[in-house]
Amino acid sequence: ALPIYQGEDLPHPKSMLQATAEANNLTAVAAARDLYYNGMEQICGGDKPYISPNILEEKHIQLHQVALEHFRKIKKMGGKDFSQRYQDELEIEIDAQYANFSKHNESKNIFSTFRTPAVLFTIIVVLYILSGIAVFVGLGIVAQLCNCGVGLLLIALLTWGYVKYSGQYRNLGGVIDSSAEFVLEQATSRISNSTRGQRSSDVTAVGAPAERKKYN
Numbered sequence: 001a002l003p004i005y006q007g008e009d010l011p012h013p014k015s016m017l018q019a020t021a022e023a024n025n026l027t028a029v030a031a032a033r034d035l036y037y038n039g040m041e042q043i044c045g046g047d048k049p050y051i052s053p054n055i056l057e058e059k060h061i062q063l064h065q066v067a068l069e070h071f072r073k074i075k076k077m078g079g080k081d082f083s084q085r086y087q088d089e090l091e092i093e094i095d096a097q098y099a100n101f102s103k104h105n106e107s108k109n110i111f112s113t114f115r116t117p118a119v120l121f122t123i124i125v126v127l128y129i130l131s132g133i134a135v136f137v138g139l140g141i142v143a144q145l146c147n148c149g150v151g152l153l154l155i156a157l158l159t160w161g162y163v164k165y166s167g168q169y170r171n172l173g174g175v176i177d178s179s180a181e182f183v184l185e186q187a188t189s190r191i192s193n194s195t196r197g198q199r200s201s202d203v204t205a206v207g208a209p210a211e212r213k214k215y216n
Contacts, residue, residue, distance in 0.1 A: 021078030025086040029093075032071035036094050039063040040101050050108040060098045067094060119180040120157045124150050 043059050044051050071090055076083050106112055131146035156176055163173030 017077065021076065021082060024074075024076040025078065025083050028071050028074040028076055028083075029086050029090045031074065032067040032090055033093055033097075035070050036063050036067040037097060039066070040097065044101055044105045050110075051105055053102070053105070056102065056105055060101075064091075064094055064098075115184065116160055116177050116180040117157060119184050120153050120160070120176075123183070124153045124157070127153070 040060070040063060042048075044056060067090070068087065071087060127146045127149045131143045131150070134140070134143035134146060159169075160173055160176045163169050163176075
C-alpha cells in the first residue's frame with residue numbers, strides 16, 4: 001500500500017478554527033478602536049476648540065469603558081482566555097490614541113504656546129530689577145551676574161523664536177521648552193506650598209485660643 005503522507009508533519013485540524021478565531025478578535029478590536037476614536041474625535045479632534053485636560057480625561061475613561069464593553073459583546077471564537085490577549089492590545093492602542101489626542105488638544109491651548117516666552121520674559125524682568133537694586137546698594141558683582149543672566153535669556157528667547165518660526169533645530173527648542181516648564185513647575189509648587197503653610201498656620205492660630213480656653 002502506498003503511504004498517504006510522505007512528510008513527517010500532519011495537517012493541523014485546529015488551524016482553520018484558530019485562524020477564524022483570530023480574525024474574529026481582530027475585527028472586534030478594530031470595531032472597538034474605531035468606536036473610541038470616533039468618540040474622541042467629536043470631543044477634541046480636528047478643529048474642535050480646546051478642552052480642559054480634566055474633562056478630556058473623564059471623556060477618555062468613559063469612552064475607554066464603552067469600547068471595552070463593545071469588544072466583549074461582539075461574538076468571538078476561541079473563548080475568553082483567547083480573547084484576553086486581544087483585549088490587552090486594544091487597551092494599549094486606546095492609551096496610545098489618548099496620548100495623541102491629549103497632545104493635539106494641548107497644541108490648541110494658546111497659553112501653552114506662549115508659556116516658554118512668558119517664563120523667559122518674566123525671569124528677564126526679575127533679573128533686570130535685581131540688577132538695578134544691586135547697583136543701587138553697591139553690589140557690582142551681583143549686578144554683572146544679573147546682566148549676564150539677562151543676556152543669556154535674551155539669546156534663549158531669540159533662539160526659541162527662530163526655532164518656532166523656521167522649524168529647524170527642534171531639539172534645541174525642546175530643551176528650552178523643557179527648561180521653562182521646569183522653572184514654572186518649581187515656582188508653582190513653591191507658591192502652593194507657601195500658601196498651604198500660611199493656611200495651616202492661620203488655622204493653628206485660630207484654634208489655639210479655643211484649646212487654651214477648653215483646658216482652662
